[in-house]
Amino acid sequence: MEGPRSPNEAELPHVLEFLNQKLRNEAPWSIAAEYPTAFNRNNLHNMRIIADEGKVLSHAVLKPLIIKSPHVIFKVGAIGSVVTHDEHRGQGLSTQIVKDCLKMATEQSCDIAILWTDLFDFYRRMGFELAGNEVSFVIEEEFEANNEGLRFSTDPRVSPDAIYRLYSSHSINSVRTIEETKKFLSIPQTKVYTAWESNGQLAAYAIEGKGIDLGGYLHEWGGSVSKLMALFSFIRMQKGQPVTVICPRHATNLIQQLEKLPVTKNHGFLGMIKLVNFDQLSAKIKRAFRAEGVADIVLEKHPTQYVFGIGTDLYTINKETDMVRLLFGPVDYRAMDMFKPETLDKLEKILPLPLWIWGWDSI
Numbered sequence: 001m002e003g004p005r006s007p008n009e010a011e012l013p014h015v016l017e018f019l020n021q022k023l024r025n026e027a028p029w030s031i032a033a034e035y036p037t038a039f040n041r042n043n044l045h046n047m048r049i050i051a052d053e054g055k056v057l058s059h060a061v062l063k064p065l066i067i068k069s070p071h072v073i074f075k076v077g078a079i080g081s082v083v084t085h086d087e088h089r090g091q092g093l094s095t096q097i098v099k100d101c102l103k104m105a106t107e108q109s110c111d112i113a114i115l116w117t118d119l120f121d122f123y124r125r126m127g128f129e130l131a132g133n134e135v136s137f138v139i140e141e142e143f144e145a146n147n148e149g150l151r152f153s154t155d156p157r158v159s160p161d162a163i164y165r166l167y168s169s170h171s172i173n174s175v176r177t178i179e180e181t182k183k184f185l186s187i188p189q190t191k192v193y194t195a196w197e198s199n200g201q202l203a204a205y206a207i208e209g210k211g212i213d214l215g216g217y218l219h220e221w222g223g224s225v226s227k228l229m230a231l232f233s234f235i236r237m238q239k240g241q242p243v244t245v246i247c248p249r250h251a252t253n254l255i256q257q258l259e260k261l262p263v264t265k266n267h268g269f270l271g272m273i274k275l276v277n278f279d280q281l282s283a284k285i286k287r288a289f290r291a292e293g294v295a296d297i298v299l300e301k302h303p304t305q306y307v308f309g310i311g312t313d314l315y316t317i318n319k320e321t322d323m324v325r326l327l328f329g330p331v332d333y334r335a336m337d338m339f340k341p342e343t344l345d346k347l348e349k350i351l352p353l354p355l356w357i358w359g360w361d362s363i
């Protein structure tokens with residue numbers, strides 16, 4: 001048995017065949033079409049396999065993302081397609097491979113690693129914890145919205161440039177190219193809904209579905225709040241059934257509008273997160289505090305604990321996973337009775353960090 005190692009170019013079709021068999025058994029497309037930025041030659045060095053006599057036994061892939069936010073530019077290592085051959089499970093192969101992905105993430109200067117799963121306990125053993133915020137709204141019924149003179153379309157042949165222009169106006173997003181946007185647009189089972197101004201300019205877009213995942217979920221969208229509400233009204237009518245909008249918590253204006261509708265609102269987590277370069281992340285956070293005029297922020301890692309607070313109002317945190325929640329949420333500092341009111345006022349200038357990853361970037 002050899003690995004974890006990256007596959008060479010000649011092995012890539014083999015690895016994809018293994019993944020398609022294990023993870024996309026009933027899909028007529030390749031998993032590479034669903035995650036076009038993770039499974040391509042440029043990211044081969046971030047794929048990891050354990051193989052035996054030419055046979056793939058276990059796999060995971062790391063896709064580093066640069067996420068821009070108002071205070072901090074994060075580097076995030078997304079980990080996905082973790083799978084072990086049925087006959088080789090329970091031998092520690094996935095644990096080895098995920099740990100190797102974490103090592104790569106550390107070496108490539110990621111601040112954190114993130115993954116999306118329902119095997120919470122499996123990943124908790126490796127130090128991941130559910131963290132970050134996501135708000136979703138199930139639009140239960142059709143609703144009227146001012147259509148703003150827009151023309152709506154479900155034609156998937158939309159110029160990636162137009163989508164990219166609206167995507168770029170988000171306050172928190174990953175660095176993407178137009179070429180990548182083009183690849184995302186052709187992911188199987190992706191529906192593209194658009195709203196157009198009378199002058200032919202794209203006013204809003206929303207993306208539903210992504211391969212076998214996210215059917216019925218609008219996981220990416222862009223445009224002003226009023227144009228998006230008009231587009232959502234069109235989508236709900238088109239579908240004839242409830243549709244769910246996934247939102248970052250910082251999209252407060254859109255959230256306010258959605259809350260006025262007959263919706264079911266759910267609070268969720270962004271994903272399972274693990275710190276991989278605490279000192280680097282801490283330096284970024286301290287810089288963000290200093291830019292807000294808070295010079296005496298303390299965020300330090302000691303051999304067995306973290307020290308966190310402002311000035312002399314400090315708190316000791318023993319578990320890394322508690323630190324993850326304090327930094328990325330969900331957390332209500334005021335309800336925790338940890339800090340003095342003046343410390344809370346300062347902490348809340350930056351924390352919890354409003355990290356967000358749009359649906360096309362999840363792997």
Ligand SMILES: CC(C)(COP(=O)(O)OP(=O)(O)OC[C@H]1O[C@@H](n2cnc3c(N)ncnc32)[C@H](O)[C@@H]1OP(=O)(O)O)[C@@H](O)C(=O)NCCC(=O)NCCS
Nearest residue numbers: 082083084089090091092093094095096116117119121122
């Ligand atoms: C989940 C999976 C990747 C684990 O692979 P593996 O190589 O068997 O993992 P390891 O041997 O490193 O670890 C197995 C350990 O995890 C535990 N484990 C497996 N599935 C688990 C689950 N759903 N919840 C909690 N623990 C789990 C096992 O009990 C075992 O524990 P033990 O070592 O105490 O006996 C494998 O079962 C698999 O390929 N499943 C199908 C694909 C899948 O669901 N992938 C996850 C996508 S996020």
